[in-house]
Amino acid sequence: xxxxxxxxxxxxxxxxxxxxxxxxxxxxxxxxxxxxxxxxxxxxxxxxxxxxxxxxxxxxxxxxxxxxxxxxxxxxxxxxxxxxxxxxxxxxxxxxxxxxxxxxxxxxxxxxxxxxxxxxxxxxxxxxxxxxxxxxxxxxxxxxxxxxxxxxxxxxxxxxxxxxxxxxxxxxxxxxxxxxxxxxxxxxxxxxxxxxxxxxxxxxxxxxxxxxxxxxxxxxxxxxxxxxxxxxxxxxxxxxxxxxxxxxxxxxxxxxxxxxxxxxxxxxxxxxxxxxxxxx
Amino acid sequence: xxxxxxxxxxxxxxxxxxxxxxxxxxxxxxxxxxxxxxxxxxxxxxxxxxxxxxxxxxxxxxxxxxxxxxxxxxxxxxxxxxxxxxxxxxxxxxxxxxxxxxxxxxxxxxxxxxxxxxxxxxxxxxxxxxxxxxxxxxxxxxxxxxxxxxxxxxxxxxxxxxxxxxxxxxxxxxxxxxxxxxxxxxxxxxxxxxxxxxxxxxxxxxxxxxxxxxxxxxxxxxxxxxxxxxxxxxxxxxxxxxxxxxxxxxxxxxxxxxxxxxxxxxxxxxxxxxxxxxxx
Numbered sequence: 001x002x003x004x005x006x007x008x009x010x011x012x013x014x015x016x017x018x019x020x021x022x023x024x025x026x027x028x029x030x031x032x033x034x035x036x037x038x039x040x041x042x043x044x045x046x047x048x049x050x051x052x053x054x055x056x057x058x059x060x061x062x063x064x065x066x067x068x069x070x071x072x073x074x075x076x077x078x079x080x081x082x083x084x085x086x087x088x089x090x091x092x093x094x095x096x097x098x099x100x101x102x103x104x105x106x107x108x109x110x111x112x113x114x115x116x117x118x119x120x121x122x123x124x125x126x127x128x129x130x131x132x133x134x135x136x137x138x139x140x141x142x143x144x145x146x147x148x149x150x151x152x153x154x155x156x157x158x159x160x161x162x163x164x165x166x167x168x169x170x171x172x173x174x175x176x177x178x179x180x181x182x183x184x185x186x187x188x189x190x191x192x193x194x195x196x197x198x199x200x201x202x203x204x205x206x207x208x209x210x211x212x213x214x215x216x217x218x219x220x221x222x223x224x225x226x227x228x229x230x231x232x233x234x235x236x237x238x239x240x241x242x243x244x245x246x247x248x249x250x251x252x253x254x255x256x257x258x259x260x261x262x263x264x265x266x267x268x269x270x271x272x273x274x275x276x277x278x279x280x
Numbered sequence: 281x282x283x284x285x286x287x288x289x290x291x292x293x294x295x296x297x298x299x300x301x302x303x304x305x306x307x308x309x310x311x312x313x314x315x316x317x318x319x320x321x322x323x324x325x326x327x328x329x330x331x332x333x334x335x336x337x338x339x340x341x342x343x344x345x346x347x348x349x350x351x352x353x354x355x356x357x358x359x360x361x362x363x364x365x366x367x368x369x370x371x372x373x374x375x376x377x378x379x380x381x382x383x384x385x386x387x388x389x390x391x392x393x394x395x396x397x398x399x400x401x402x403x404x405x406x407x408x409x410x411x412x413x414x415x416x417x418x419x420x421x422x423x424x425x426x427x428x429x430x431x432x433x434x435x436x437x438x439x440x441x442x443x444x445x446x447x448x449x450x451x452x453x454x455x456x457x458x459x460x461x462x463x464x465x466x467x468x469x470x471x472x473x474x475x476x477x478x479x480x481x482x483x484x485x486x487x488x489x490x491x492x493x494x495x496x497x498x499x500x501x502x503x504x505x506x507x508x509x510x511x512x513x514x515x516x517x518x519x520x521x522x523x524x525x526x527x528x529x530x531x532x533x534x535x536x537x538x539x540x541x542x543x544x545x546x547x548x549x550x551x552x553x554x555x556x557x558x559x560x
Contacts, residue, residue, distance in 0.1 A: 060503060060504075060531065060552065061345075061503055061504040061552045063343035063345075063392060063504060063506060065341075065343075065362070065370050065392045065393075065394060067362055067363045067370060068363075082345070082347055082387060082390055083347045083348075083387070088503070090345050090347060090390070092372070092390060107362060107363070110362055110370070110372065110392055111392070112343060112345045112390060112391070112392055112504075113345075114345060114503050114504060118529070121528075121529030121530060121531070122529070126526075126527070126528035126529075127461070127494065127524075127526075127527040127528070128525065128526050128527075128528065129461050129524075129525045129526075130525035130526055181407070181409050214407065223340060223341055223368070223394050224340075224341040224343060224392075224394060224506065224508075226343060226504065226506045226550070228504075228533055228552050230526060230528060230529065230531065230533075231528070231529070244407075244409075245408065245409045245410035245545075246406075246407075246408050246409075246410055246510060246545050246548070247406070247407040247408070248401075248406035248407070248408065248510060248511070249398070249401030249402070249406075249510065249511070250401060251340065251401070251510065252407075253508055253510075253548060265525075265526050268526070268533060268550075270506070270508075270548075270550055272340065272341045272508050
């Protein structure tokens with residue numbers, strides 16, 4: 001296992017045990033509410049799949065179903081290959097952890113993914129009607145790591161990145177919901193590690209849930225999260241926007257777009273999540 | 281196996297073999313291009329998962345990865361349960377078919393799904409910023425089953441439903457691409473079977489690919505398709521809209537919304553697909 005100078009690489013490191021099995025040590029720094037951040041876990045899974053696929057390093061698509069909250073500590077990741085193709089390969093992957101008393105394994109996430117080589121897609125024509133989010137300048141946005149202590153105790157992962165929230169959608173910091181159905185921010189990893197396709201899996205699930213802006217603070221457990229990585233990001237901070245268009249029956253979908261510094265839509269994701277239980 | 285008066289039910293029927301295994305006879309009527317329609321196959325998978333989950337009949341979310349084109353004829357579906365919860369249950373499901381010479385099984389689709397009970401979600405408040413598609417009146421739209429013979433030979437499934445395309449996005453019928461990045465239509469099953477949550481899985485992948493409107497006719501193979509069913513549709517035809525916002529590197533995402541006759545957003549889906557190879 002190569003040790004990287006970057007904290008993020010160390011936190012998603014995986015150790016091959018043969019036959020598609022990997023071990024990892026899940027980093028408590030990515031704690032949010034009752035478990036570890038779903039995006040962080042997705043990056044760990046992505047790292048294991050990438051290790052299995054020679055020549056197909058990039059997640060074109062990954063769909064994760066969350067089964068139980070992951071904890072800091074040891075984990076086992078198993079990759080089962082469904083198809084090795086010329087342009088893409090598809091695999092199933094699951095992450096489990098030892099139970100409290102260590103006598104059995106508890107499933108945390110199960111996922112499916114198709115990987116390929118984004119660089120090989122080259123400079124094909126791009127037809128993009130999506131527009132980058134309109135965000136105030138980087139230094140006019142609010143740094144999430146300067147959140148109140150009570151929030152940081154609930155969301156330790158706020159120290160893992162430099163997230164600069166649009167002041168218009170910063171209820172998570174100010175406690176004043178905007179009523180807007182979206183939240184947007186600039187995003188960099190805390191250690192300045194460049195955001196590559198694997199890190200994008202993490203980026204897609206790090207902003208506060210949009211429900212925070214709708215007056216429903218708290219953790220919104222993810223049922224399902226699919227991320228499509230569409231291009232290798234240019235260097236520099238990315239802009240991230242989460243939006244919901246349909247909150248009903250205690251469920252809401254959250255659409256996420258990640259734009260790089262060259263105004264390219266590098267990733268889109270959608271998740272189905274459960275609305276937070278009202279405090280008190 | 282109960283035999284339904286409805287053709288659609290017969291075409292998605294599954295026969296339990298015990299231990300989560302089911303057999304099915306895939307209906308050649310759902311042929312499109314080189315294989316069977318991905319939405320139709322998703323409904324077959326959904327039907328098998330539904331049979332496994334007592335009290336959780338509805339697909340809150342299903343994510344399918346397509347491995348090889350399915351053919352008309354026998355198929356085996358295997359459901360493996362990941363979690364049975366109080367409100368939702370999660371399973372993995374795979375569909376395979378005998379190879380040409382019958383000596384081995386070929387994987388067609390692998391999927392993950394979380395099912396629950398939509399009726400139990402009740403009349404929770406709905407916060408919906410999405411708007412139903414603006415479609416011309418039902419009888420002013422163009423019936424897909426009246427397509428030219430050459431098209432119907434390539435897309436036999438056009439006879440399986442009454443799809444009435446917005447004349448503004450009917451390049452599949454007229455051969456004249458609009459240049460618009462969307463396609464929209466009214467939709468009913470051919471036999472008038474009410475559209476329930478399982479049928480919605482099919483509806484989400486029946487419109488022509490949006491690439492048809494962008495001057496790239498032909499079949500667009502799906503890499504990944506996730507459908508979220510959010511409510512039980514009211515009786516009557518649904519309205520379906522597919523849109524792409526990012527076509528690049530030979531890949532495009534297609535977002536789909538399905539609205540019922542009561543103006544409720546009953547399903548959303550997103551797929552990552554491969555642009556059609558240019559004819560000639």
